[in-house]
Amino acid sequence: MSTTGVSAKVTLGEKTAEFPLLTGTLGQDVLDIRRIAADLDVFTFDPGYGETAACESKITFIDGEKGVLLHRGYPIEQLAERATFPEVAYLLLYGELPDKAKSAEFEQVIKSHTLLHEQIRNFFNGFRRDAHPMAIMCGTVGGLSAFYHDGIDISNEASRELSALRLIAKIPTIAAWAYKYTVGEPFVYPRNDLTYAENFLSMMFAKPSEPYVVNPVLARAMDRILILHADHEQNASTSTVRLAGSTGANPFACIAAGIAALWGPAHGGANEAVLKMLAEIGHRDNIPAFIEKVKDKNSGVRLMGFGHRVYKNFDPRAKIMQATCHEVLNELGIKDDPLLDLAVELERIAVEDEYFVKRKLYPNVDFYSGIILKAMGIPTSMFTVLFAVARTTGWISQWKEMIEEPGQRIGRPRQLYTGSPRRDIPASL
Known part of the structure; x- marks a missing residue:
């Protein structure tokens, strides 16, 4: 994984932050949003993690558009x-x-x-x-x-x-x-x-x-x-x-x-x-x-x-x-x-x-x-x-x-809470 030298600037209200674009050996580039909470005080919302890279790996690569499956670089067909x-x-x-x-x-x-x-x-x-x-x-x-x-x-x-x-x-x-x-x-x-x-x-x-x-x-x-x-x-x-x-x-x-x-x-x-x-x-x-x-x-x-x-x-x-x-x-x-x-x-x-x-x-x-x-x-x-x-x-x-x-962290996804706001138990109970 390496930095492409390109970054995305995001402005939210009065706050502005830049997030670097990372590139791997193959596949799409990845926007590094690890500091999005610290810089903008928000989280991303991605149910099923379909648009989120949760790790860096050297084992398997898939290109779904081209029908490619590689294990450590070797095509599955071979x-x-x-x-x-x-x-x-x-x-x-x-x-x-x-x-x-x-x-x-x-x-x-x-x-x-x-x-x-x-x-x-x-x-x-x-x-x-x-x-x-x-x-x-x-x-x-x-x-x-x-x-x-x-x-x-x-x-x-x-x-x-x-x-x-x-x-x-x-x-x-x-x-x-x-x-x-x-x-x-x-x-x-x-x-x-x-x-x-x-x-x-x-x-x-x-x-x-x-x-x-x-x-x-x-x-x-x-x-x-x-x-x-x-x-x-x-x-x-x-x-x-x-x-x-x-x-x-x-x-x-x-x-x-x-x-x-x-x-x-x-x-x-x-x-x-x-x-x-x-x-x-x-x-x-x-x-x-x-x-x-x-x-x-x-x-x-x-x-x-x-x-x-x-x-x-x-x-x-x-x-x-x-x-x-x-x-x-x-x-x-x-x-x-x-x-x-x-x-x-x-x-x-x-x-x-x-x-x-x-x-x-x-x-x-x-x-x-x-x-x-x-x-x-x-x-x-x-x-x-x-x-x-x-x-x-x-x-x-x-x-x-x-x-x-190195630097491996415990997995801890965040959530979008849509339940009841804070409330007090009635005195009658």
Whole structure:
């Protein structure tokens, strides 16, 4: 971040102040209003913080107008094609892609932390069998701080590093065990002879009573899905992790807070909503009538899986997910999947319809991911959990960056108070 030499002069009544314009490596310039209260005695009003930069970061850059997503400068398309998820995790954490030696070493370190403390098994027994896996994730991840005391000293660099590695390694184990618990199957322990994605699939679907061989096509698809969801700048859950972390909370608590924020249907549940929408449409012949309902503002019907809060052009992850979808369905021999048939036709109509084109409502990453996960045998209740498995790498990278930033301050948003003015309790009371 540097000063452009340009400033904005603001006059409010008899007070005048100048605010410098800051520039980053990429993206829009930012007006530095840190002294606006001191100089003009006012605050800014920005519900949802959509126009406010709350931090400086070197991790992820998005250009929503051009459909660009970069992790440490590398395009997501190249990372999804040429890198593995652990390599992307390394990149997010340390700023550079690892060479072969560092990659092998990093994967081995991650594998050494995949096991959970055996007493953590008792956590699962405390939940009802019909508990949502995200509820189990929130509680169990938050409870990790009760077991790994040597990783909660945030003032110590080695401690922060250890917690980051543990979280990346243990989240898939917790996620898979949450699934196993809800379906009443025995827990499957992690295997160090498998890759990160293979290990997760093994813990999800293997059974002690029979051998399980991971399908390499499905493993690669899972690896790609994790990469595409690894980080996405200052979204709601990432901002939650940073805000919680600014208080000095331990990293396990911060990631649990991120999981809770991700659980919201407006954030992590979009791919599940796509499947629900396709099921409600039912048949491709019903698509035109459905499209008309979407266009009717009074119908309350929304087109799920299209458009994005940030991307005003196309979601660069969507095309990768579309290709992955076809790879998975071909591998599984699913040629006449009704949901895919519906999805393809719905996409064709929507991208050609002037109503959606004018509003730049293009397919996003959620449009095809739900179909892929369903085809792989992953239930809809686990979709957001899988999102959390991937996003943990971004969360913990953002958390580390924030903690290590000089002059880091506790988050404290202001408000516009519209309640009752001061009043006194009547003497009659």
